[in-house]
Amino acid sequence: MNRFTTQTPRFFGPDKAALAQLVAALVIGFVVQLLLPEALERWLVFTPALPDALFKPWSYLSYAFLHAGFFHLLNNVIWMFFIGMILEDLIGKKPIYTLFVGGAIAGALMYQGVFQLAISEDAVVVPSMLGASGGVSAIILAAGLFAPRYRVFLFGIWEVELRYIVGAKILFDVLGLSSGSNTGGYLAHFGGMAFALAYITEMKGLWNWPFSGWMDRLSSSKKSKPKRSAKVEINRKENNPKQAEIDAILDKISQSGYDSLTAKEKETLFKASQS
Numbered sequence: 001m002n003r004f005t006t007q008t009p010r011f012f013g014p015d016k017a018a019l020a021q022l023v024a025a026l027v028i029g030f031v032v033q034l035l036l037p038e039a040l041e042r043w044l045v046f047t048p049a050l051p052d053a054l055f056k057p058w059s060y061l062s063y064a065f066l067h068a069g070f071f072h073l074l075n076n077v078i079w080m081f082f083i084g085m086i087l088e089d090l091i092g093k094k095p096i097y098t099l100f101v102g103g104a105i106a107g108a109l110m111y112q113g114v115f116q117l118a119i120s121e122d123a124v125v126v127p128s129m130l131g132a133s134g135g136v137s138a139i140i141l142a143a144g145l146f147a148p149r150y151r152v153f154l155f156g157i158w159e160v161e162l163r164y165i166v167g168a169k170i171l172f173d174v175l176g177l178s179s180g181s182n183t184g185g186y187l188a189h190f191g192g193m194a195f196a197l198a199y200i201t202e203m204k205g206l207w208n209w210p211f212s213g214w215m216d217r218l219s220s221s222k223k224s225k226p227k228r229s230a231k232v233e234i235n236r237k238e239n240n241p242k243q244a245e246i247d248a249i250l251d252k253i254s255q256s257g258y259d260s261l262t263a264k265e266k267e268t269l270f271k272a273s274q275s
Contacts, residue, residue, distance in 0.1 A: 018096035019084045023077050026132055029065030030073050041066070045128040046108045048115035048184070064104035066130040073132075079169075080136040086150060086162070087143040090269070091203075092253045099142050099199060100135035103192030107134020110191025111184045129184040137173075138192035138199075140166055145200040204270060 033041060043056055046063035053059065067073040080100075088096050111129055143150075144166030151159050170193070177186035201207060249265050261269070 017085070018088055018093040019081050022084075022096070022100055023081055026065060026067075026073060026077060030067050030070075033066050042128070045130045046111070047128045048108075048112040050112075050116065053112060060105050060108045061101065063108065063128075063130045064100075064132045064135050067132070068130060076132045076136045080132070080139055082152075083143050083162070083165070084139045086152070087139060087146060089250065090147060090253075095142075095199070095203070096139065099138045099196055100132075102135075102195045102199065103138025104132065104135040104188075106138070106195035107188030107191035110134075110194065111187040114187055115184075127184055129188060131185060131188070133185055134188035134192035136192070137169075137189040138196040140169060141193040141196040142200050145197065146203075205266075 033044075036044075044059060044062040044066055046059045047053055067076070084096060108129070144162050148161065148163035148166075150162045152162065152165070154160050154165075173186055173189045176182065177190070245268060249261065249269050252260060252265070
């Protein structure tokens, strides 16, 4: 028997965390990019001008797996992995894929929309866009919206709530956009965050998304059972859910996914994330 047909891929098996798989995909994309001829790379980056973009519709997503250099890749990977693992432990794998893919596409659409409305008439050269920051920004904002009071230790020293980290990133993005440099990149950030805002508020039941769940169904045809990446400690007050109850809900998410929770369990988890 061929051993290659029986072994689970090192990074992409069903037991691997979504963030680990996304990081692996970004690294592989970057390595492949280094080997591509420039003519082929131009077919993968996103260019906002119409109708050019319509002739390569895959570029609305493929650009997210290309980067301008190693440090561009490293910055995106660090942000996505360390913030995203917190979110994945709370809501499972499939929403992470949805946020990354949806955020990347929304980032491209945001850049294209602004380009058509305000930039195209003055543009001498149409700047292409590449990088995962649209999808990364979606994951970061989603974590801040879902568990704003979740505390992390920056550099193992300073205890900071997620909402302050996310707020600082938004501020830097606003300042970066106002500087006029890397306009496409910063617009992609805000496109990704807009998608995350819509996705998380819909998940919390604040409104109904007509096509809710379609990207989740595309991202995975089989139910996976990821292992919890870490034990989540909830700062408890007298009226807050007990840690044992939270652990039981998180274990259920790991086994069956977020959608398997009852309305009461979802309410309990949201209450705990806000405490």
